[in-house]
Amino acid sequence: MPRLEELVTQWPAGALPMTLAERTSRVYDHLAAVYPLSTMLFHSRAHRRALARSGVRDGMNVLEAATGSGEMFRRLVKVNPSGATIGFDLSPNMAARTGRQARRRFPAARTLCQAVDARQMPFRNETFDAAFCCYLLELLSGDDIARTLAEFHRVLRPGCRLTLVLIGQNTAIFNSVYKVAGRLAPAFWGRQVERRVPELIESAQFRLLEDHFVRQIYYPSRVLVAQK
Ligand SMILES: C[S@@+](CC[C@H](N)C(=O)[O-])C[C@H]1O[C@@H](n2cnc3c(N)ncnc32)[C@H](O)[C@@H]1O
Structure with a gap:
């Protein structure tokens, strides 16, 4: 079994334009301590169904993109105690919190969570057996959704x-x-994209399963499961 660090390659040269992403990262950085409440109230049922x-x-x-404060990440570590569970979030505070809590709750598990941009993942081709992404695509532009899905396709193993x-x-x-919330605070709410995602x-x-x-x-x- 490869060492955890071997699953992660170097941060790619030539960073992507940050645009709205920079503000998104700042907003979520500030909310890292209170975000678990919102996840518990609104996301936990969908997380359970997704898992x-x-x-x-x-x-x-297992890879989770955009972990937020780590509620789904801890579910993944719990069901994968002898595998490797890797997470990331654009917000360094969210990533640090997620990593810290997973290590505290599951000290024997192989976990890693870092600040990474989903649009350019620092992983080798065909590294992961499963990937998760909850409530991120709303925050990305159309081009960045396509870029992020292409990254998932690249890092997942066939099938x-x-x-x-x-x-x-x-x-x-x-x-x-x-729609109103998204106009007032686009970096936090983004906009709904679910209908276009299939x-x-x-x-x-x-292939949608x-x-x-x-x-x-x-x-x-909406929970979608797709196969490479
Ligand atoms: C709505 S929260 C969802 C958090 C968590 N996945 C959940 O299910 O509750 C969106 C998360 O995406 C992160 N994010 C936004 N843009 C990102 C990007 N380009 N790459 C990685 N994470 C990003 C934000 O920092 C935030 O933590």
Whole structure:
């Protein structure tokens, strides 16, 4: 089994334009301490469904992009105690918090969480047996969604699965509120993209396997599982 550090290559030369991403990173950096509450209230049901449908088994090399404060990451470490679980987030505070808490709760597990941009992942081709990405694509431009999906395709082994969680667009009132919130604070809320994602996944050469809508309180999520 390779050492954990061997799964991560050098940070790629030529950083990508930061644009809105720079503000997103700053906003989420400030929210790292309080963000777990929002995840618990609105995301935990979709996280559970994503994990249940992902096909993850103990012993895999598992990647989570945009861990936020690490609630899904800890679920992944828990089911993968003898594999390697690697996470990252653009916000250094989110990544540090996630890494710290995983090490504290699961000291014997092989975990690593660093500040990384999903648009340019520092991993070798075909490194991972499973990848997860929850509530990130809303924060990326159209080009960056395509770039990020291409990165997932590159780092996953053939036949392995990418599990995505998106904010559902199946509730008209929620959509109207989200549109206003997104205009007021685009770096935090982004905009809803869920309806376009199945098509984008297929353009990135994944095959869609599963599609589930989940609701928690009033917050809609869509869980998609795709295979390389
Ligand atoms: C809405 S939160 C979701 C957090 C977590 N995945 C969850 O399910 O609760 C979005 C996260 O994406 C991170 N993020 C935004 N742009 C990113 C990028 N280009 N690369 C990696 N992470 C990014 C933010 O810092 C934030 O922690």
